[in-house]
Amino acid sequence: MSERDPICEDDAYAYGDAGALLGRAHEWSYRNLVPLNASIELTLRCNIRCLHCYNFDRDEPRAACDKPELSTPEIMRVMDELRAAGCLFVALTGGEALSHPDLFAFIDHARKLNMSVQLLTNGTMLKAGVAARLKTFENLMGVSVSLYGATAEVHDAITQMPGSFRRTWDGIRSLRHVGVSVRLKYILMRQNAHEAAAMRAAATELGAPYLMDLTVTSRHDGSNGSLETRVDRQQLEDLYRGPLNDLAVRKPHACTEENFPCNCARGNVGITATGDVIPCVSVPWPAGNVREQPFAEIWKSSPVFEQIRGFKIADYEHCAPCDHKSFCKRNRGAALTASGSYTGIDPFVCAQAELTHQLADEREAASQGGAAVASAPVKARLAVVR
Amino acid sequence: MTMPNETKAASFRREDALPYQRLDEETIVVDPRSREVHLLNETAARIWELLETASSVDEIVEALGDEYEGAPPEELRREVETFLADLGARGLLASRGRA
Numbered sequence: 001m002s003e004r005d006p007i008c009e010d011d012a013y014a015y016g017d018a019g020a021l022l023g024r025a026h027e028w029s030y031r032n033l034v035p036l037n038a039s040i041e042l043t044l045r046c047n048i049r050c051l052h053c054y055n056f057d058r059d060e061p062r063a064a065c066d067k068p069e070l071s072t073p074e075i076m077r078v079m080d081e082l083r084a085a086g087c088l089f090v091a092l093t094g095g096e097a098l099s100h101p102d103l104f105a106f107i108d109h110a111r112k113l114n115m116s117v118q119l120l121t122n123g124t125m126l127k128a129g130v131a132a133r134l135k136t137f138e139n140l141m142g143v144s145v146s147l148y149g150a151t152a153e154v155h156d157a158i159t160q161m162p163g164s165f166r167r168t169w170d171g172i173r174s175l176r177h178v179g180v181s182v183r184l185k186y187i188l189m190r191q192n193a194h195e196a197a198a199m200r201a202a203a204t205e206l207g208a209p210y211l212m213d214l215t216v217t218s219r220h221d222g223s224n225g226s227l228e229t230r231v232d233r234q235q236l237e238d239l240y241r242g243p244l245n246d247l248a249v250r251k252p253h254a255c256t257e258e259n260f261p262c263n264c265a266r267g268n269v270g271i272t273a274t275g276d277v278i279p280c281v282s283v284p285w286p287a288g289n290v291r292e293q294p295f296a297e298i299w300k301s302s303p304v305f306e307q308i309r310g311f312k313i314a315d316y317e318h319c320a321p322c323d324h325k326s327f328c329k330r331n332r333g334a335a336l337t338a339s340g341s342y343t344g345i346d347p348f349v350c351a352q353a354e355l356t357h358q359l360a361d362e363r364e365a366a367s368q369g370g371a372a373v374a375s376a377p378v379k380a381r382l383a384v385v386r
Numbered sequence: 387m388t389m390p391n392e393t394k395a396a397s398f399r400r401e402d403a404l405p406y407q408r409l410d411e412e413t414i415v416v417d418p419r420s421r422e423v424h425l426l427n428e429t430a431a432r433i434w435e436l437l438e439t440a441s442s443v444d445e446i447v448e449a450l451g452d453e454y455e456g457a458p459p460e461e462l463r464r465e466v467e468t469f470l471a472d473l474g475a476r477g478l479l480a481s482r483g484r485a
Contacts (some may be wrong), residue, residue, distance in 0.1 A: 018422055018423035021414065021425050022414075022423055025409060025414045025425075028409045029409075032410075036407065064442060066443055087407075088405055088414070088416070089405075089416075114403070114404065114405050115405050138418065138419060141416070141421075228471055267403040290393055
């Protein structure tokens with residue numbers, strides 16, 4: 001598995017009523033170009049081989065030209081540099097972050113730097129002792145655990161690791177037992193879409209916040225076998241009209257020059273396992289490398305980041321005239337990997353926006369006509385706080 | 387920190403490991419244990435800075451008095467004491483003891 005930056009879409013999940021204050025902080029970082037949120041890929045190593053992994057095709061050997069991964073001292077130094085630049089929230093991810101032998105040292109280093117940590121994991125290595133150790137870190141905001149089904153049969157077929165479903169749930173229970181905050185992140189795919197309702201029921205029964213995420217993109221190594229796991233158009237509609245309906249229907253958001261750009265290279269930044277600095281962990285567009293340049297220099301003056309920050313709505317030539325843009329999540333990582341351009345499009349994301357718009361119109365029409373409508377609450381994103 | 391005598395006022399220090407970040411004049415403090423977020427205004431943010439090292443109410447009032455010219459010392463003292471009590475109630479102070 002490889003987890004994405006949790007701050008892009010669903011940061012409020014972790015903080016409950018504090019979401020408004022955090023929203024203010026995020027707006028400040030967006031306006032002032034302070035990397036308040038950083039994701040660090042500690043390693044690309046992983047103990048499972050998910051079919052949809054966006055890092056690289058885990059059924060193939062790694063490319064020989066890969067640069068060596070950052071060493072522990074290098075990662076520590078990057079954390080220092082991030083903190084100096086104003087970073088407050090660090091997401092530690094992978095690969096599998098728990099496979100890094102110095103994970104605890106990184107969390108402790110973040111503690112000394114007064115940074116909050118969110119750990120992103122597949123959960124299979126969360127033995128009781130590991131959970132107890134995680135509990136000792138006062139700066140650990142929580143652990144986000146990825147799940148790919150409601151049954152072992154479906155989940156394990158995606159991870160290609162028999163027993164992974166059981167191990168992940170054992171890990172979740174270990175965390176809950178010691179009092180570490182857990183969020184479940186369900187990735188919905190062609191193979192598990194039929195279990196969507198059961199996934200939500202399992203999270204509800206656990207009493208944990210959860211996210212239903214349909215994001216599957218091409219891989220950062222350029223391969224696109226992962227896309228074979230993406231739900232198709234019919235499945236998407238079935239989900240949006242069925243088990244995800246209360247999450248999928250949302251109000252339109254205004255599209256102005258001020259708010260159209262996402263948080264990429266504004267309040268968000270990603271550091272890859274080999275030291276590349278990218279606008280967000282989902283967007284593989286290197287602006288520099290921390291082995292060659294200080295982070296602050298890359299952040300302030302790299303041509304890539306300057307270009308991203310300079311885009312106007314009109315530069316998104318497909319999006320600018322689109323009737324559905326007020327309902328679109330504008331996933332830049334999906335757009336970049338699908339089209340080769342940061343300002344391009346991913347047809348799947350377009351389909352999501354179109355369908356969301358359609359559902360909103362249908363609800364509005366039903367409401368005006370006085371027809372009976374299922375009274376599910378309108379949510380602004382596919383995330384649920386429980 | 388050396389205190390001159392036992393009757394000196396209590397000293398206060400912020401929790402070492404709490405994540406925080408200055409946002410211009412304000413400071414945001416995140417408490418993962420309670421999952422609460424606190425936003426400190428300009429004066430509170432300055433006191434938070436002073437609490438990096440153990441400080442007494444007198445020391446904090448003195449420092450603020452130098453920076454906020456014209457502010458009546460008694461008013462400053464009341465504000466500082468109220469804020470420290472608030473921090474303590476929210477579990478954001480590391481230690482509090484007679485020096």
